[in-house]
Every structure is written in structure tokens, then in C-alpha cells.
Amino acid sequence: MTQLRDQYARFGISEQAAQFGEEILSSLTERFRKIDETAEYNQLKVIHAMQACKVSEACLLGTTGYGYNDLGRDTLEQVYAEVFHTEDALVRPQITCGTHALALALMSNLRPGDELLSPVGKPYDTLEEVIGIRPSKGSLKEYGISYRQVDLLPDGTFDYDGIRAAIKDNTKLVTIQRSKGYQTRPTLSVARIGELIRFIKGIRPDLICMVDNCYGEFVETTEPAEVGADLVVGSLIKNPGGGLAPIGGYIAGRKECVENAAYRLTSPGLGKEVGASLGVLSAFYQGLFLAPVVTAGALKGAIFAANLYEKLGFPVIPDGQESRHDIIQAVTFGSPEGVIAFCQGIQAAAPVDSFVTPEPWDMPGYDAQVIMAAGAFVSGSSIELSADGPIKPPYAVYFQGGLTFPHAKLGILKTLQNLMDRGLITSDFHRI
Numbered sequence: 001m002t003q004l005r006d007q008y009a010r011f012g013i014s015e016q017a018a019q020f021g022e023e024i025l026s027s028l029t030e031r032f033r034k035i036d037e038t039a040e041y042n043q044l045k046v047i048h049a050m051q052a053c054k055v056s057e058a059c060l061l062g063t064t065g066y067g068y069n070d071l072g073r074d075t076l077e078q079v080y081a082e083v084f085h086t087e088d089a090l091v092r093p094q095i096t097c098g099t100h101a102l103a104l105a106l107m108s109n110l111r112p113g114d115e116l117l118s119p120v121g122k123p124y125d126t127l128e129e130v131i132g133i134r135p136s137k138g139s140l141k142e143y144g145i146s147y148r149q150v151d152l153l154p155d156g157t158f159d160y161d162g163i164r165a166a167i168k169d170n171t172k173l174v175t176i177q178r179s180k181g182y183q184t185r186p187t188l189s190v191a192r193i194g195e196l197i198r199f200i201k202g203i204r205p206d207l208i209c210m211v212d213n214c215y216g217e218f219v220e221t222t223e224p225a226e227v228g229a230d231l232v233v234g235s236l237i238k239n240p241g242g243g244l245a246p247i248g249g250y251i252a253g254r255k256e257c258v259e260n261a262a263y264r265l266t267s268p269g270l271g272k273e274v275g276a277s278l279g280v281l282s283a284f285y286q287g288l289f290l291a292p293v294v295t296a297g298a299l300k301g302a303i304f305a306a307n308l309y310e311k312l313g314f315p316v317i318p319d320g321q322e323s324r325h326d327i328i329q330a331v332t333f334g335s336p337e338g339v340i341a342f343c344q345g346i347q348a349a350a351p352v353d354s355f356v357t358p359e360p361w362d363m364p365g366y367d368a369q370v371i372m373a374a375g376a377f378v379s380g381s382s383i384e385l386s387a388d389g390p391i392k393p394p395y396a397v398y399f400q401g402g403l404t405f406p407h408a409k410l411g412i413l414k415t416l417q418n419l420m421d422r423g424l425i426t427s428d429f430h431r432i
């Protein structure tokens with residue numbers, strides 16, 4: 001495909017880099033076929049849900065003001081409940097991001113004196129302030145809600161004895177993070193989440209089991225409520241927004257738990273009845289419709305990057321062969337130059353802000369400089385091709401997203417070319 005090579009050449013990607021990429025890709029045919037199969041299954045699941053809930057043209061319109069009788073909003077919430085196999089769902093532009101959705105689910109289902117338990121180690125960074133692990137105004141801790149944590153065992157398995165001992169009389173809710181986020185533990189498969197929930201419910205059937213589903217949606221054919229989760233929570237500017245949702249979060253789960261969240265989001269007495277959808281419903285519906293295939297593209301990008309960088313001799317998590325349960329890929333470069341070359345390559349492939357050169361900077365809340373690459377249609381969206389890395393040992397970069405696989409591929413080839421141009425790999429493709 002000479003013409004295709006010409007296209008890559010226009011982005012400064014050499015014949016050798018493109019050829020190396022093709023060799024890696026040719027070994028991934030079978031894995032990509034399985035990902036397409038999962039996407040096909042999930043695509044049908046979403047279409048079936050939309051049909052079963054009788055999504056109509058009128059649903060795509062929005063309301064203003066109080067938003068009473070918002071047909072599109074109420075129907076979309078039924079669609080989410082159907083897709084995630086839950087009794088009910090809250091899907092709103094008034095939920096500003098994933099952290100907000102998780103905070104809302106926690107604050108509305110816990111009361112003073114209750115205890116929250118994480119049996120899978122430290123939760124995502126932003127939740128530390130929600131919970132009060134790091135002191136913060138408005139945290140659960142400030143409201144008298146305590147927190148206990150049981151770390152995974154060194155081999156990544158659940159510490160069942162520790163978990164049993166950590167369940168106290170006042171334990172009310174258990175939070176289980178599906179994705180590893182930016183830690184090095186393995187991401188949990190839905191099946192493993194199911195084992196954990198079965199164990200917990202075996203001790204106390206009344207405990208609310210919540211899953212932080214961020215980055216995990218549509219990676220598998222099942223979702224956490226199918227293995228017993230009472231609440232499933234995530235962000236619409238990640239997988240389920242399909243790249244189109246400009247804002248939003250969702251909370252799907254048991255009716256009573258979702259109702260609690262609605263009364264907290266709006267007001268006691270009002271709950272789900274208010275909350276105008278403004279103009280976002282069409283993007284929410286269409287984004288959900290696209291999400292299975294968009295997630296598949298992001299997964300393929302992550303697997304391509306893992307295999308390419310593994311071949312070059314860099315440590316990658318997950319490795320090239322491992323099964324995947326989220327869309328995050330880590331590559332360890334061992335030097336600041338590698339992290340910078342990678343992030344600048346991702347930026348240079350972006351449809352938006354490609355001419356900007358990201359540099360490491362002192363970001364609030366971090367103890368080292370951080371470099372971030374994002375040229376997204378939706379600001380900060382991490383279902384779009386994006387990468388970031390703290391400038392400190394082991395000099396790892398975290399990379400995710402890509403609304404289409406060809407875009408993810410271009411970005412990864414651009415990172416490879418940057419490393420070649422800067423003398424960080426040899427001419428026969430080995431790390432220096």
C-alpha cells in the first residue's frame with residue numbers, strides 16, 4: 001500500500017518505523033478478531049436496549065428549566081439500566097465527572113457512623129479527598145463516615161482473611177475499583193469482581209457492593225451488576241460516552257441506591273424528577289451507541305503499544321499477551337527523555353492542538369513534574385487518545401484511548417519515530 005506509506009510520510013513517519021509497526025500488527029490478528037467479537041456482542045446489547053426502551057426521535061430533544069417529564073432523560077436512564085443489568089440508573093449532565101459520580105454514590109448511600117471498606121487497596125487518587133484519606137473540606141470523614149482498606153496480597157489476589165476481619169458491624173458499603181487506574185496492580189476482570197462480591201455477601205448479605213467501573217465498560221461482554229454489584233458507577237467522558245458525550249456521569253444499580261443518589265444530586269423530595277437535560281441527550285445516546293466500537297479501538301491501540309514497546313525492550317503493564325480488562329497501558333522508559341518523546345508523539349498525532357508541544361510542568365497536587373498529551377474534542381477526555389507521565393523514576397507513561405484504531409496507530413507510530421529521531425532506540429529497534 002504505497003499510498004498509505006505516503007500518508008504516514010506526511011506525518012514524518014519513516015518507512016522503517018511503519019514497517020516495524022506492520023510486523024507487530026501482523027502478530028495481533030487473532031487478538032483483534034476477539035476484540036471485534038466482543039464489540040459486536042456489546043453493539044447488539046446496546047441496540048437491543050435502545051429498542052426495548054422504545055427510544056424515539058423525541059428522546060433526542062432536551063428540556064430546560066426544571067426538566068419535569070423529560071422523556072429523553074428518563075428513557076436514557078432505562079437504557080443504561082438495561083445495558084448494565086440494573087433496576088435503575090441516574091445518567092445526567094449535572095454529574096460533572098467520574099469522581100463526582102463516585103462521590104455522589106458514596107455520600108448518598110452512607111450515613112454518619114457508617115464505615116466504607118475498600119478490599120482492593122488504595123482507590124483512585126481523586127477519591128482520597130472524597131473519602132478523607134487526604135484531609136479535605138466536605139469529605140466523608142468530615143461527616144463522620146470512617147474508612148478501612150485491605151490491600152491486595154503481593155501476588156495480586158484478594159486477602160480474604162483480611163477482608164473478613166475488616167468487616168465490622170458498622171460497615172455499610174464496599175467499594176471495588178475495576179481498573180488498576182494508575183497503579184501497578186492487575187485490573188480486575190468481571191469474573192474476579194464476582195468472586196469477591198460472593199465472598200462479601202456470604203459474610204454480610206446486606207452490604208452494598210459498589211464498583212468503580214471507570215475505563216472498564218464494554219471491555220468484556222458482562223458488566224459488574226451481572227455478578228452481584230449493587231451499584232456501578234462511571235464517567236461519560238470515558239468509555240460509555242463514546243467520545244461524543246461532552247460531560248456527565250452515571251450511577252446504575254438497585255432502585256433504592258440510585259434513588260438515594262438522585263435525592264442527593266438534586267434535593268430530598270425532588271430526586272429524579274428534576275434536572276433538565278438541556279441539549280446533551282443526542283450526544284449521550286449516540287455516544288453510548290458508538291461506545292462498544294470506540295472501546296474496541298482503544299483496546300487495540302493499547303495492545304499494539306504493549307507489543308511494540310515490549311519488542312523494543314521496555315517494560316509494559318499489562319504485557320503484550322495478557323488478557324485486558326481496561327483500556328490503560330503503561331510503558332516504562334527509565335528516562336525522562338523517553339517519557340517526553342512519547343507524550344510529544346501522541347500530541348503530534350492529535351486532530352486538535354497538534355501544533356502544541358507538551359512540556360513537563362509543576363501540576364498542583366503532584367510531587368513531581370508531569371507531562372500530559374491530549375488533543376481532544378472534549379477537554380480532558382481520556383477515551384480520546386491521551387498520555388501522561390510523572391517525571392520521576394521509574395519514568396513510566398500512562399497511555400489510553402483513541403476514538404478510532406487508525407488514530408491510535410498513528411499516535412503510537414509517531415511516538416516510535418520520536419524515539420528513533422532522538423536516538424533513544426537503536427537502528428535495529430532496541431532500547432539504548
Ligand SMILES: *Cc1c(COP(=O)(O)O)cnc(C)c1O
Nearest residue numbers: 097098099124179181214215235
Ligand atoms: C478516571 C477515573 C476516576 C475519576 O474520573 P474523573 O472523570 O477523572 O473524575 C475514578 N476512578 C477510576 C478508576 C478512573 O479511571
